[in-house]
Amino acid sequence: MSTKKERTRQRKKMGKGSRICVRCGTHQAIIRSYGLYMCRRCFREKAENLGFRKYN
Numbered sequence: 001m002s003t004k005k006e007r008t009r010q011r012k013k014m015g016k017g018s019r020i021c022v023r024c025g026t027h028q029a030i031i032r033s034y035g036l037y038m039c040r041r042c043f044r045e046k047a048e049n050l051g052f053r054k055y056n
């Protein structure tokens with residue numbers, strides 16, 4: 001019981017839930033690089049505005 005609780009705690013502290021997308025609020029595929037803290041979907045939209053370009 002206590003072990004389970006600790007595990008959940010640690011997971012919350014260190015896991016995906018620690019960061020969420022500042023734009024849409026998801027915790028999936030967050031990009032912390034460049035100090036963006038956005039999910040890859042929002043990043044993709046925002047990236048164009050920021051001057052990032054896809055080279056393919």
Ligand SMILES: [Zn+2]
Nearest residue numbers: 021024039042
């Ligand atoms: Zn997002």
